[in-house]
Amino acid sequence: MISRALILSNQRPYANSLKGLLEEKVAPGSRVDVETDALRAMQISPRAYNLIILDAELSGTDGLQLLLMKKRQSTATKFIMVSDFPNELTRLQAFQNGASVYLVRPAAESAWSAFMREITEVINPGAASKGNADATPATVPLADTIQTECLSGHSTVVQVYRGDEIGDIFVYQGDLYHAQCAGMSGPRAFFYILTWPMEEIALKTLKLTHIPPQTIDASWQQMLEESQRGPEAYPNEDSATILPVHDEVPEHAVELAHMEAPPLDAADEGAADHGPISQFGQVENELQLPSLTAHWKINLMGDLLEGFNVDDPDQAGIVSFFLYRKLADVAVALESDYFTRLSLQGTTYSHELVADNFSVKHGLFRSEEPSCEQDREAFVAWCYGNSL
Amino acid sequence: METVFEHMMQIEGMLATAFVNFDNTLAGWAANTAINPEQLQQIAQTCAHIFQSMSSDDQTLLTGNVAFGERTLVMRQFAEGMLIIYLDSPVNNEVLVWLWDQVMPLLSEAGIVAEAA
Numbered sequence: 001m002i003s004r005a006l007i008l009s010n011q012r013p014y015a016n017s018l019k020g021l022l023e024e025k026v027a028p029g030s031r032v033d034v035e036t037d038a039l040r041a042m043q044i045s046p047r048a049y050n051l052i053i054l055d056a057e058l059s060g061t062d063g064l065q066l067l068l069m070k071k072r073q074s075t076a077t078k079f080i081m082v083s084d085f086p087n088e089l090t091r092l093q094a095f096q097n098g099a100s101v102y103l104v105r106p107a108a109e110s111a112w113s114a115f116m117r118e119i120t121e122v123i124n125p126g127a128a129s130k131g132n133a134d135a136t137p138a139t140v141p142l143a144d145t146i147q148t149e150c151l152s153g154h155s156t157v158v159q160v161y162r163g164d165e166i167g168d169i170f171v172y173q174g175d176l177y178h179a180q181c182a183g184m185s186g187p188r189a190f191f192y193i194l195t196w197p198m199e200e201i202a203l204k205t206l207k208l209t210h211i212p213p214q215t216i217d218a219s220w221q222q223m224l225e226e227s228q229r230g231p232e233a234y235p236n237e238d239s240a241t242i243l244p245v246h247d248e249v250p251e252h253a254v255e256l257a258h259m260e261a262p263p264l265d266a267a268d269e270g271a272a273d274h275g276p277i278s279q280f281g282q283v284e285n286e287l288q289l290p291s292l293t294a295h296w297k298i299n300l301m302g303d304l305l306e307g308f309n310v311d312d313p314d315q316a317g318i319v320s321f322f323l324y325r326k327l328a329d330v331a332v333a334l335e336s337d338y339f340t341r342l343s344l345q346g347t348t349y350s351h352e353l354v355a356d357n358f359s360v361k362h363g364l365f366r367s368e369e370p371s372c373e374q375d376r377e378a379f380v381a382w383c384y385g386n387s388l
Numbered sequence: 389m390e391t392v393f394e395h396m397m398q399i400e401g402m403l404a405t406a407f408v409n410f411d412n413t414l415a416g417w418a419a420n421t422a423i424n425p426e427q428l429q430q431i432a433q434t435c436a437h438i439f440q441s442m443s444s445d446d447q448t449l450l451t452g453n454v455a456f457g458e459r460t461l462v463m464r465q466f467a468e469g470m471l472i473i474y475l476d477s478p479v480n481n482e483v484l485v486w487l488w489d490q491v492m493p494l495l496s497e498a499g500i501v502a503e504a505a
């Protein structure tokens with residue numbers, strides 16, 4: 001059975017139908033993601049998915065190449081390739097690149113049942129048991145098997161089955177090279193797999209056909225020795241999860257930011273010893289914008305650098321820094337770069353923030369002014385024109 | 389049955405959307421990209437927190453949009469909760485008007501928000 005699946009297809013209606021059938025009928029309780037953008041599909045880690053159903057023809061990229069790349073990244077994931085224009089050459093290449101099955105996209109309603117039957121065959125428990133049919137119950141500790149493979153100088157993948165879980169440990173020319181299991185890879189996956197009790201596991205050793213990316217740098221002796229200490233001490237960036245968003249900005253965040261080294265900016269020279277507010281200077285209003293009531297600039301540590309008509313410099317800097325920090329959290333969640341522009345429209349005031357790699361400019365506008373929208377655009381253009 | 393959020397995914401440029409009630413429950417979501425509902429919920433909660441923090445007795449934040457390169461996160465606060473929409477394009481005022489013209493009837497018909505426009 002699967003817990004997470006991914007559909008890679010440019011055809012949204014087809015992907016929606018398939019997602020619905022998978023979640024409701026084939027694998028209830030599972031989560032199915034859909035990705036329609038081929039470029040983003042390139043960036044997705046396949047390790048998080050038990051099953052990936054991808055189109056052979058994806059706009060902007062070659063589905064067969066994508067399949068090859070993803071299969072190398074996660075041999076435990078099952079891949080199903082779907083095509084509108086099947087031919088024997090593509091079918092052969094799909095299997096060579098790691099597909100479990102190659103299917104023709106259902107063109108008519110009547111073709112869906114056969115299509116789903118094939119997918120079910122790949123993911124149901126019967127099929128899963130077929131996958132480990134050759135595996136033999138472990139008779140010696142897994143660590144001993146790994147040690148034997150390494151000492152022999154082999155290039156193999158040791159597949160470890162424990163119930164519905166599968167782990168792969170890759171040995172390349174006698175070195176421990178890579179390990180993966182659902183949701184993790186590298187040392188963390190290795191240590192996790194080694195915690196599985198010997199009496200619950202079955203093993204299958206295969207000759208290595210694809211060399212995976214190296215995720216384990218330590219020697220096999222070190223890894224086996226350290227495995228005795230358990231997996232907790234070995235966090236792995238690949239399997240890191242996104243940190244939860246803080247509900248509040250820590251009260252000491254700005255203070256901590258001030259403790260960082262100030263930027264090497266001529267404007268700050270000689271002022272670093274006097275604290276952030278002493279750096280702040282009121283500037284002339286270059287912008288004759290009717291609705292603009294104030295504007296200011298902070299650096300990325302939260303120091304207020306300069307501004308026009310700023311009543312409360314402390315408060316202004318904190319507000320901008322708060323927004324910057326919150327949007328940094330959003331950028332992490334979206335797996336995106338930091339924001340470049342933020343617009344907030346309120347009943348009384350509207351805000352425009354423009355950010356680059358060094359600072360954030362913040363403009364405050366009266367929403368009720370008829371020129372507010374034009375003024376905000378003019379402010380943004382001015383920020384870009386002044387390189388922040 | 390296709391939810392209103394899945395229906396919204398057919399709007400041009402739509403990458404993801406989610407609606408979080410003010411008790412922080414996820415009322416609905418859909419995505420054209422491999423982003424999971426926990427991430428969307430987290431983002432919507434962060435946006436709601438920004439809106440709450442930036443509001444005062446004489447100021448209520450209504451809408452906002454954030455540019456992340458060529459992509460845009462649009463947020464809108466309702467009496468019922470916070471809606472976020474992640475678009476695969478930059479926006480200007482015309483794009484936002486066009487977006488709300490399509491989204492609002494769907495949300496209203498589904499009873500997710502009370503207001504029609």
